[in-house]
Amino acid sequence: MNEYEKLLARARSQVPEDAFKKSGERFKVPKVQLIVQGNRSIWQNFQEIISILNRPGKEVLKFVAGQLATAGIFEGSAAIFNGKFSAEVVDEVLSRYIDSYVICPVCTRPDTTIVKEGNAYYLHCSACGARTSIRPV
Numbered sequence: 133m134n135e136y137e138k139l140l141a142r143a144r145s146q147v148p149e150d151a152f153k154k155s156g157e158r159f160k161v162p163k164v165q166l167i168v169q170g171n172r173s174i175w176q177n178f179q180e181i182i183s184i185l186n187r188p189g190k191e192v193l194k195f196v197a198g199q200l201a202t203a204g205i206f207e208g209s210a211a212i213f214n215g216k217f218s219a220e221v222v223d224e225v226l227s228r229y230i231d232s233y234v235i236c237p238v239c240t241r242p243d244t245t246i247v248k249e250g251n252a253y254y255l256h257c258s259a260c261g262a263r264t265s266i267r268p269v
């Protein structure tokens with residue numbers, strides 16, 4: 133490793149730490165609260181979680197239902213899926229959504245919005261200004 137590479141490696145290793153310091157507090161998403169009623173799974177704190185994520189419920193519902201390979205609907209502040217799922221499984225799917233569509237891959241902060249340009253979708257980060265190409269949900 134030459135001096136320049138060392139410098140670069142050090143700069144890179146410092147990025148997540150600095151981003152973390154700036155954010156002060158980690159992005160907190162509550163655990164999925166889910167109950168099974170008959171053949172349906174009711175995600176009770178759906179509305180609360182999507183408002184923290186700052187994402188349209190329709191989009192999150194579509195992603196989660198797609199990953200669970202079932203159908204989902206809104207009912208009040210809950211989302212209801214056909215079939216029996218555990219809170220852990222839905223939590224895991226939600227983490228996947230957050231990693232792909234909420235967290236900025238450059239600075240790891242959640243201050244992002246999804247921007248559509250033509251047929252392309254981008255995750256735009258208001259914290260670091262990065263624009264990342266993403267797949268549509």
Ligand SMILES: [Zn+2]
Pocket residue numbers: 236237238239240241257258259260261262
């Ligand atoms: Zn960023």
